[in-house]
Amino acid sequence: MPKEPIRESAIAGTWYPGDPRVLRQWIDEFLKKATVPPLEGNIIGIIAPHAGYMYSGQVAGYAYRVLKGRKFSRVVVVAPSHYAYFNGVSIYPKGSFRTPLGLVEVDEEMCEKFLKASPLIKDLPQAHVREHSLEIQLPFLQVVLGDFKLIPLVVGEQDELTIKELARVLSEVIRPRRDEVLLVGSTDLSHFYPYNRARELDGIIIDYVRSFDPEGLLRELRSGRCEACGGGPMVSVMMASKELGANRSLVLKYANSGDVTGDKTSVVGYLAAVFFEEERDPLEKEYLNLNEEEKRTLREIAKETIWRRVLGKPLPAFSIKSPKLQVPRGVFVTIKKHGQLRGCIGYVRPVKPLWEAVIDMAQAAAFEDPRFPPVRKEELEDLEIEISVLTPLKQIKESPEEILKSIKIGRHGLMIEKPPYYSGLLLPQVAIEYGWDAETFLEETCLKAGLPPRAWRDPDSRIYIFGAEVF
DSSP states (O other), rough: OOOOOOOOOBBTTBBBSSSHHHHHHHHHHHHHHHOOOOSEEEEEEHHHHHHHHOHHHHHHHHHHHHTTTTOEEEEEEEEEEEEEOOOEEEEEESSSEEEEEEEEEEHHHHHHHHHHOOOEEEOOOGTTSSSSHHHHHHHHHHHOOOSOOEEEEESSOOOHHHHHHHHHHHHHHHGGGGGEEEEEOOOOOOEEEEEHHHHHHHHHHHHHHTTHHHHHHHHHHHHSOOOOOHHHHHHHHHHHHHHTTOOOOEEEEEHHHHHHHHHSEEEEEEEEEEEEEEOOOOTTTGOOOOOOOHOOOOOOOHHHHHHHHHHHOOOOOOOOOOOOGBBBEEEEEEEEEEEEEEEEEESSSSOBBBBHHHHHHHHHHTTTTSOOOOOOOGGGGGGEEEEEEEEEEOOOOOOOOHHHOOOOOTTTTEEETTTTTEEEEEEEEHHHHOOOHHHHHHHHHHTTTTTTTTGGGSSSOOEEEEEEEEE
């Protein structure tokens, strides 16, 4: 017998297909197209969007593809309220949720623990009747996980106290069963800005998610420098994931509705990310650990350099106060236009202070990348700049089998050198973008160097790993 009360679907046939066969086909196709890297370690939480599947389904596919082959008996979905206005967090404490793919049973036992853990958690049925941001996650979960029980949480007023208290309650209740519970934060990003402005605003959120800094993200959301309708749920899930042992964050995919429809006058942003626990990286101690102000300074230097060069103006005398920016480091500057590569060149090894290296590589990426023509004045407003500050190179002198084990996808970049003059490098984020495993990453680095794919196995090939702070 189905557990009652049954919360009937509020959006089947509108936000996603009402026909179960068609719905499953859509989700299977989204998952098939999502290329994600293999992850080692325990996944604690994910972030997924909640627009209609025709808009955000493909981005959601990246968040759920990373769960393939993993088992979770319980899923806590934390979503923002769009229709009911209240303080605190509403839980749907018993019964089932219906989608075209069947019923999802609520975990009454765990819901009761949430209700007892804090007066913040309340039983407010009206918060769940029309809410799409929670329901939209369920068909993906049904396809990827199969049988699981649900703990449905809808967040009302997203004030700082609520966000932090919810994070505390999540970690406290989940901790005894951590390995069998998945956290899902449901959010879209900026709403109804022109395409380039949306990417700029969403880029702030992406930086904080990538650096796994929920406190910093909360601060920026409260300041108004960026926005997300589910910003509170996102921060709470990040905070709780950290408390539950996650030490890594990967941004799996970003896009906005303009990328789907082609209409870039007014768009909504979508993000897929995962928080997980992995073994500590031996290169961690080599990172500069730049703060947000230092990252912002380097981005401004790169942008100012490109703009002034295009407009024929002299560079200003930059005032650099941070000692970290004076440290010699390898650095790559990547330029994108509408999300597509427009230029990328860097110093592999430290040859001059970091801020000076950024000036050089910004100009090189904009004007000297042989794959692209020089940047033109009419393109300037459409450019996005990404900077990768490299750790020193570390050569791996191991057997081919040990080399494969040494490479951490998403954290390590690769460089290969082979006499007499072959050399190729790929940044860490490239493997994430294409969903490569370690062997494919090595083969693609060989191809970048002009070598056969299996040349990395040759005794005279030198293979290096490095880390990168990407922002």
